[in-house]
Amino acid sequence: MSTSIHPLRLLLKAVVLFVALNLLFAWWNPSIGKLSLYNLLWPGRLRFPYSTAPGYHIRDYNVALTEDLDGLFSSHIISAGPKPTDEFRIILLGDSAAWGGRVRADETLAAQITALGLTSCDGRRVVAYNLAYPWPSVLRDLLILEYALDYHPDLVLWLITLNGLHRKNEDMEFLLPNADRLQRIAQTHRLTLPAAPYSRRAPPSLWERTPIAQRKRLKNLLMNQIYGLMWTATRHDNGFATPSDHAVVPPDVSDKLNYLHYPNPDKRSKLIDSLLLDAIRVGQEMAKPASVVVINEPIFIATGKNREIRYNRLYPRWAYDAYRQTLAEWMDRHAYPYYDLWNALPPDDFANDLVHRDPKGEAHLASLLRPILQKFICRQSFHGILPHSYAQETDR
Amino acid sequence: MGVVEILILTAIAAVLGRVRRGRPLALMLVSALVIYWLQPKTAPWDFWLPTLSLFLTLLGWAITTPPETRRLPENALSLAVLLGTLGAILLSARFFPEETPFTSPVSLRRFLPILSGFLVLLIGISLPNRSPRLLPPGLILLLLAIFLVLKSPSLTERSMALIGALLTSNPDGTPAPLPWLGFSYLAFRLLHTLRDRQAGLLPPVTLAEYVNYAIFFPSFTAGPIDRLERFVKELRSPLPFQPDDWLSVLQRLTTGLFKKFVIADLLALISINDRFVFQALAPGWLWLSLASYALRLYFDFSGYTDIAIGLGRLLGIRLPENFNAPFLKPNLTQFWNAWHITLTQWFRAYVFNPLTRSLRAQRALPDALILLIGQVATMVLIGLWHGLTWNFALWGVWHGLGLFVQNRWSEFARVHFSSPDIHPWVQQGLRIGGTLLTFIYFSLSMAFFALSTPELAFTVFLRLLGLA
CATH class of the missing domain: 1.10.287 (Helix Hairpins)
Structure with missing residues (x-):
């Protein structure tokens, strides 16, 4: 029998095998993100895997898994096991400020809330889980909330800001790969999605489900598993968490009036129309019977030159004030729990001139949230503003 | 090189390997194009660095080749092909600056005088019946000087800023420095030919053969470092390629x-x-x-x-192996005989052997001290080849000392512990222990290799022992 190898035949066999394996994978379409060494070999992460930019993952020991909710949750400590019976579970939704863009994983707001040592009225210990994800986007938060309901939260703390409610500022990297899930949520809860690519995207085709088409996602999932070793070795997941990375926050702001593509206050009504307020209603409906407490998250408020024009690098006063007023009225009209903490923290609680707090700021905010949480933990309704307001004093 | 580049090169090699007529010329042409293609695309370096590689190669050939071989008519054809390739690259950059994969547009006003000057130099070296004796050491010194500059980040920055300013008229300032792709390996090959020429060991080769040896595209960026005589033998008579x-x-x-x-x-x-x-x-x-x-x-x-x-x-050429399961070797000497083999052989031939021979000739030093000096000096030079820093020097000292201690221990053990009565299990245990120890010793040296300062490396050692 001849043992010689015909190169073309060999190539043909390799191609056929490659195509067959791809088709088999696409047909099977396994939830590969659920396969995880976290909570098995590595400890679960205290917040979702995320890296600022492709080149930063080495610095963060972390990758962004925007395409994979299974991968995000299976890496998180919330997936460590069934919910303990003695645990009162709070989940935090929000953007990079809630994720902790400038703090270590054990210094975030969720960690600080857990560290408050609260107990529920029936004696359960309060544990807060950080399910925030960088980049403000309420639609992305809805996707995370829907998935998180399988983990039986007792209370949802949803930190939002103007950028997150604005329909032109959505997290496309997250929404596009999860478009079918988002469309299902929208359909179920009668949510009108903005005219964006994720609103009319069909479910993944056979080709899109093949490993070769999903290679970036699979690579990120694999890297996330490997980085579990670095997480175990260091408990470090954020390259910007060291004090040297914290900018000296400039007191001055620019004199520009624009917010995104709105040039000036004349566009106030257009701005208001663009807010995705209805997403908050959907969140409230989805989470039932758990309560959803919405917090307008604290922002850095500049104290120097041009402070009468802008609050900070992100927001001119006219736009942010319009947003606050609209949101407060809307929440009041729907009787949803809402707290406006926009000015609750002094500038030196921030690590940059946007919304990112330093460890001191996280602890400060947790202490301000304590009375609110206590009220809701014991299922009492409590509406109003905080007794102390930093900016109310400085604005006078 | 990324996966896409490797796949393209594989396809090119598969086609080129089937060429029979004009094979050295075709291979030389492709290699010349590839070195421009692979050089990172930043003007003006994406043109000048590969061009300098070609110029140095041509000089190397002119200096190391006997006059009678230099005057063979086929060399003129090879030179014409190389210059034609260069011209085609320049034209593609001029007329298709966005589409060409080779180089950014180049100022011909600056390039043509330099090319003319180089060709005059090349002809000046090639025409006499006897090459001046000072030329090989001159080129060796030039290559070492370039090495010195490229391996020192501050020298690289300063010299590239200076040269960049001369080569461009960019009003925004001098271009940022860029790695010179493949220079290290090119220099090792040229130095090998120059030293062997001085020793009278180098066989005469044509221009196309020499250029192919120096910039052979499969091994241009990361080795292995072949020997000229072996490479040329297979270039002239390619290995048959069976379907298997x-x-x-x-x-x-x-x-x-x-x-x-x-x-x-x-x-x-x-x-x-x-x-x-x-x-x-x-x-x-x-x-x-x-x-x-x-x-x-x-x-x-x-x-x-x-x-x-x-x-x-x-392409029908069997390049030498560079690794032979180094982490399975039971001692450091065997490890270094199995790790980056062609580089260590190069250093053994051109640094360790001449140095120890020279020290022995003086008859003033004991053998053990000669060995120590030879091994430390060789390993320090290998370390400094990675970069002129204290870390790489210390990495070299670490391995030089390791080799010396291991050599002395082997001698001692051979005299005192070698016995045919040792149980095979004990021998196997010693071998496994030696393998582990060698791996740990090499891994520890990575503290010097991977970290930016000696202080950090020493901090690692302290922390490894739980002392910091």
Whole structure:
């Protein structure tokens, strides 16, 4: 029998095998993100895997898994096991400020809330889980909330800001790969999605489900598993968490009036129309019977030159004030729990001139949230503003 | 080189390997194009650095080749092909600046006088019946000087800023420095020919053969470093390529790709870095990250070597092996005989052997001291080849001392412990122990290799022992 190898035949066999394996994978379409060494070999992460930019993952020991909710949750400590019976579970939704863009994983707001040592009225210990994800986007938060309901939260703390409610500022990297899930949520809860690519995207085709088409996602999932070793070795997941990375926050702001593509206050009504307020209603409906407490998250408020024009690098006063007023009225009209903490923290609680707090700021905010949480933990309704307001004093 | 580039080069090699007529010329032409293509695209370096590689190669050939071989008519044809290739690259950059994969547009006003000057120099060297004796050492010194500049970041920055300012008229300032792709390996090959020429050992070769040896595209960026006489022999009579060879070539290429782009790239994620020294929560993690770095280095480098050997085989040339399971060797001497083999052979031939011969000739030093000096000096030079820093020098000292101690221990053990009565299990245990110890010793040296300062390396050692 001849043992010689015909190169073309060999190539043909390799191609056929490659195509067959791809088709088999696409047909099977396994939830590969659920396969995880976290909570098995590595400890679960205290917040979702995320890296600022492709080149930063080495610095963060972390990758962004925007395409994979299974991968995000299976890496998180919330997936460590069934919910303990003695645990009162709070989940935090929000953007990079809630994720902790400038703090270590054990210094975030969720960690600080857990560290408050609260107990529920029936004696359960309060544990807060950080399910925030960088980049403000309420639609992305809805996707995370829907998935998180399988983990039986007792209370949802949803930190939002103007950028997150604005329909032109959505997290496309997250929404596009999860478009079918988002469309299902929208359909179920009668949510009108903005005219964006994720609103009319069909479910993944056979080709899109093949490993070769999903290679970036699979690579990120694999890297996330490997980085579990670095997480175990260091408990470090954020390259910007060291004090040297914290900018000296400039007191001055620019004199520009624009917010995104709105040039000036004349566009106030257009701005208001663009807010995705209805997403908050959907969140409230989805989470039932758990309560959803919405917090307008604290922002850095500049104290120097041009402070009468802008609050900070992100927001001119006219736009942010319009947003606050609209949101407060809307929440009041729907009787949803809402707290406006926009000015609750002094500038030196921030690590940059946007919304990112330093460890001191996280602890400060947790202490301000304590009375609110206590009220809701014991299922009492409590509406109003905080007794102390930093900016109310400085604005006078 | 990324996966796409490697796949393209594989296709080119598969086609080129089937060419029979004009094979050295075709191969030379492709290699010349490839060195422009692979050089990172930043003007003006993406033109000037590959061009300097070609100029140095041409000088190397003119200096090392006997006059009667230099005057063969085929060399004129080879030179014309090279200049034609250069012209085509320049034209493509001029007329298709966006589309050309080779280089950014170049100022001909600056290039043509330099080219003319170079050609006059080349002809000046080539015409006399006897090459001046000072030329080989002159080129050796030039290559070493370039080495010195390229391996020192501050010298690189300053000299490239100076040269960049002369080569461009960019009003925005001088261009940023850029790595010179493949220079190290090119220099090793040229130095080998120059030294062997001085020793009268170099066979005469044509221009096309010499250029192919120097810039052979499969091994241009990461070796291995072949010897001229062996390479030219297979260039002249390519190994026959049987259908069965496809399997071994594909195996070699896929193994290389897997080693480099899967194993090494994943190990890179968990390898030691400056921040990790202080972030690691326990010494065990530092041990692990050092071992990961060592393994990563191996898989990265041996992966590239597998790819180079696979491509070379497609072209009918068997490039030398560069790795032979180094982490399975029971002592450091055997490890260094199996790690980056062609580089260590080069240093043995051109540094260690001449140095120890010279020291022995003086008859003033004991053999052990000569060995110590030879090994430390050779390993320090290998270290400094990676960069002119204290870290790489210390890395060299670490390995030089390790080799010396291991050599002395082997001598001692041979006299005192060698007995045919030792049970095979004990021998096997000693072998496994030696292998582990060698791996640990090499991994520890990664503290010098991977970290940016000696202080960090010493901090790692303290932390490994739980002392910091």
